Amino acid sequence: MSYGKGGEFVDNVLLEMRMVRKTIGKKTIIDGLNLAVEKGSILALCGDNGAGKSTILRMVAGILELSSGDITVNGLSRKRDRYRYAEIIGYMPDDYRFGGGLSAEEHLAFWSKLRKAPKERVSELLERVGLSDVRRKPVSAFSKGMRQRLLFAQALLARPALLVLDEPTNGLDPFWMETFIQLVQSAKEEGQSVLFSTHQLDVAEACADRLVFLSGGRIVQEGRSASLRNLYGRTEEAPHDESHP
Numbered sequence: 407m408s409y410g411k412g413g414e415f416v417d418n419v420l421l422e423m424r425m426v427r428k429t430i431g432k433k434t435i436i437d438g439l440n441l442a443v444e445k446g447s448i449l450a451l452c453g454d455n456g457a458g459k460s461t462i463l464r465m466v467a468g469i470l471e472l473s474s475g476d477i478t479v480n481g482l483s484r485k486r487d488r489y490r491y492a493e494i495i496g497y498m499p500d501d502y503r504f505g506g507g508l509s510a511e512e513h514l515a516f517w518s519k520l521r522k523a524p525k526e527r528v529s530e531l532l533e534r535v536g537l538s539d540v541r542r543k544p545v546s547a548f549s550k551g552m553r554q555r556l557l558f559a560q561a562l563l564a565r566p567a568l569l570v571l572d573e574p575t576n577g578l579d580p581f582w583m584e585t586f587i588q589l590v591q592s593a594k595e596e597g598q599s600v601l602f603s604t605h606q607l608d609v610a611e612a613c614a615d616r617l618v619f620l621s622g623g624r625i626v627q628e629g630r631s632a633s634l635r636n637l638y639g640r641t642e643e644a645p646h647d648e649s650h651p
């Protein structure tokens with residue numbers, strides 16, 4: 407990585423957050439955050455409940471306003487190039503209410519139209535996340551893990567340069583957790599970058615190039631070492647997800 411004259415990251419940086427602050431009422435949630443994700447790399451945001459992970463990801467995804475600072479992706483500013491900026495990001499929220507009694511296939515088809523993704527992508531992704539057999543079932547009948555896999559598929563639809571995933575392995579059983587790791591690694595091999603939040607340090611260590619630990623809206627530690635686990639982390643048991651291919 408190299409730096410420009412103004413101290414800015416240049417060359418291989420895809421996502422850059424500069425002095426990003428978020429306040430809600432009198433509360434400072436994110437406090438002057440600087441963070442960069444290199445092209446073709448995977449960064450895991452770790453930290454306890456309330457550390458600010460979801461807030462950061464929502465700001466990067468463009469669905470939550472910044473109080474100050476700016477975010478750029480591939481040189482496009484969130485403030486100035488709002489629409490083009492949004493097009494290069496695939497976002498998986500941590501909580502999404504599927505409504506309307508639609509099936510998995512109908513949801514993905516709807517999102518693929520919005521993102522102008524080719525039709526074939528729908529069946530390809532349903533297959534990849536193991537939902538082909540239940541494609542016509544209403545999502546309201548899905549387990550948490552199955553809904554997570556569908557949300558992950560929608561983030562992948564348009565092959566975005568940046569995947570922003572909020573707690574993507576939450577609710578996945580060990581099989582699908584392992585599959586998730588393989589899928590983000592293939593995304594990386596195809597040149598995509600990934601920014602995801604997790605409480606599961608095993609997952610972060612298995613697939614991320616860099617782990618960033620947050621506390622109170624600030625970065626408190628970063629690196630690639632398993633020893634960080636002893637300082638800041640806990641590994642949680644994976645809940646049961648019945649649906650295997």
Ligand SMILES: Nc1ncnc2c1ncn2[C@@H]1O[C@H](COP(=O)(O)OP(=O)(O)OP(=O)(O)O)[C@@H](O)[C@H]1O
Nearest residue numbers: 430433435453454455456457458459460461462500
């Ligand atoms: N709309 C809001 N109004 C007030 N406070 C908020 C709001 N949204 C988030 N916060 C606060 O901001 C802080 C960071 O929340 P955030 O959801 O980003 O944390 P997190 O690291 O994602 O937590 P978790 O691991 O529990 O998902 C928390 O103290 C939370 O209570």
